[in-house]
Amino acid sequence: MSRVAFLGAVAALLALVSPTRPAAEGFPVTVEHSFGTTTIERQPDRVATVAWANHEVPLALGIVPVGFARANFGDDDGDGVLPWVAERLAELGAPAPQLFDEGDGIDFEAVAASRPDVILAAYSGLSRQDYDILSRIAPVIPHADGAWATGWREMIRLNAAGLGRAEDGAALIDRIEARIAEVTAAHPALADKTAMFVTHLDARDLSVIRFYSANDTRTRFLADLGLDLPRSVRDASEPGRFSGEISAERIDDFADVDILVTYGGPDLLARIRENPLTSRMQAVAGGGVVLLGNDPAGTAATPTPLSIEWVLEEYVARLADAARTAE
Structure with a gap:
């Protein structure tokens, strides 16, 4: 049938x-x-x-x-x-x-x-x-x-x-x-800081930076938490698309990013710090990087009705730590 x-x-x-x-x-x-x-x-x-x-x-x-x-x-x-x-x-x-x-x-x-x-x-x-x-x-x-x-x-x-x-x-x-x-009020370090959410970076090939656009729910959740969306990400976002990408040769376009959120671990962090292009990002050079794992906490960065409460205090605390480090 x-x-x-x-x-x-x-x-x-x-x-x-x-x-x-x-x-x-x-x-x-x-x-x-x-x-x-x-x-x-x-x-x-x-x-x-x-x-x-x-x-x-x-x-x-x-x-x-x-x-x-x-x-x-x-x-x-x-x-x-x-x-x-x-x-x-x-x-x-x-x-x-x-x-x-x-x-x-x-x-x-x-x-x-x-x-x-x-x-x-x-x-x-x-x-x-x-x-x-x-x-x-x-x-x-x-x-x-x-x-x-x-x-x-x-x-x-x-x-x-x-x-x-x-x-x-x-x-x-x-x-x-x-x-x-209630939770964000306890973390004033987030005030006046910008953040972007980069999609899964490939440590073996950092020639392209893929990111979630202004239309994506992960990016909008950062705004809910008191962070500003960088002008560079707004300008690179296309209507109707939840993600975008640019060549790493244009990494200086993201000079207005204070905090970079992405998925990965210590190995990825080491690579983006060593790479001659990605290491020039203000967020990377200043230590304002938040790495999420392939685990429930990383999953909850995509906000949903039940996951927000589950992850909120930990996520906001990690973002605030990155904001203080990047100052």
Whole structure:
């Protein structure tokens, strides 16, 4: 059976087994997004999510999804569930639900088999084709500003709206913002400092500097923490793209960067300090480098509703240490 035929059969089956219920208060709900609008007629009972971290919104609001994507980065114990998600599941007294393996893209068959009433994907790289296929299974909430461009606030707003919990989503944002303000207030060294987030550097080839643009959620999280985005990164950011790159021969363009955040360890730090080009960066020469590992702490630098609290104090402290070193 072809994939399209399979999904059509699943959709027909769900129509037969799903009882008709009157619309709950506040429904139907219509959500605008990159591909148009999605209308959800009734309060969803079975919530599935795809792509990175969308499951954290229903979990934060006390809803356990019937399935979500297996963690493919920073998963120390290999169980597919990051520690802040495991902690929240334990708080809710729930085991981990079905985990969708997205190593080769969205597992449409597994999503369909979970029989969702709604599919949340506000933070994702969903294509139009992905959206159309998923929409044959259940109403879908995709991104509103392009692939992987959804910030953590918008992730909460969109996904909470799809659950009919817009007010609860707004309250969750307020709580997270208050916690960020509390933690950053204890680190005045961050004031008036600039920071950029460089993608995974290859210690064997430092001829190209790849970085997350002004559109990326990691970069915007640095702004949440009180750091300024350097003019050089703003100028090099292209609309609709979450990353960019320049030749290391233009390294002097980043002279306005006080703190450099990237993934790597001591070996990488040694190489960028020794390299005749990267060593000229103010952040490198001044010691303002924060290295993140392929572990939960490194993963949490991509802010999500549950990971922010988990990583906040450690991350801000490390950034503040780098800011003081770079002075």
